Amino acid sequence: MAKGTSASANRRTDIVSAAIEVFAEIGYYRATTTQVAERASISQPYVYRFFTKESLLVEALEVSWQRIIDAFKRVIGTSSPEQLEIGLIRAYEEIMESHRNEILLQMQAQTIRETPIRDAMRKGMGQVKELVQNAFEQAGLPEAAVKTSDFLARGMLCNVSMAMEMPDLMVKK
Numbered sequence: 001m002a003k004g005t006s007a008s009a010n011r012r013t014d015i016v017s018a019a020i021e022v023f024a025e026i027g028y029y030r031a032t033t034t035q036v037a038e039r040a041s042i043s044q045p046y047v048y049r050f051f052t053k054e055s056l057l058v059e060a061l062e063v064s065w066q067r068i069i070d071a072f073k074r075v076i077g078t079s080s081p082e083q084l085e086i087g088l089i090r091a092y093e094e095i096m097e098s099h100r101n102e103i104l105l106q107m108q109a110q111t112i113r114e115t116p117i118r119d120a121m122r123k124g125m126g127q128v129k130e131l132v133q134n135a136f137e138q139a140g141l142p143e144a145a146v147k148t149s150d151f152l153a154r155g156m157l158c159n160v161s162m163a164m165e166m167p168d169l170m171v172k173k
Helices: 003-026 033-040 044-050 053-078 084-098 100-109 115-138 144-163
Strands: none
Touching: 003 033, 003 044, 003 053, 003 100, 033 044, 033 053, 053 084, 053 100, 053 115, 084 100, 084 115, 084 144, 100 115, 100 144, 115 144
């Protein structure tokens, strides 16, 4: 990779990271690309070199979903059938702690009606659902589809619990 290409890739990552923070803190509709640029310590026209505001949110969502998918794949590759679900829960809890803004961003994006954003959310959730259900099936867990639905619902409740700072909503397994 050429030096300029590497620097551009790094700046692109910096912009996405800044967008995740800004969008999570003040909301997608209230946030501006100027605020994202300031957080990334670059000029606003440089943001537009890579992204529109909408494409920036889509990219940020894709990053957040990929983080979950990668963490779940690591668990699936190393867990026994008996430890699979608890391993996935622990992996998600770690993401919630270390990448809270990404989860808050996903929560906000659930209510955004723009097609590219809804598509990114559907794609991410669909990939997670498929990954978890396939893992449950391959582990021989009974009623894998129901177990997957329950697992995803529990994850959504975890999100609400975290966002509202209401840990009493959750009962630890």
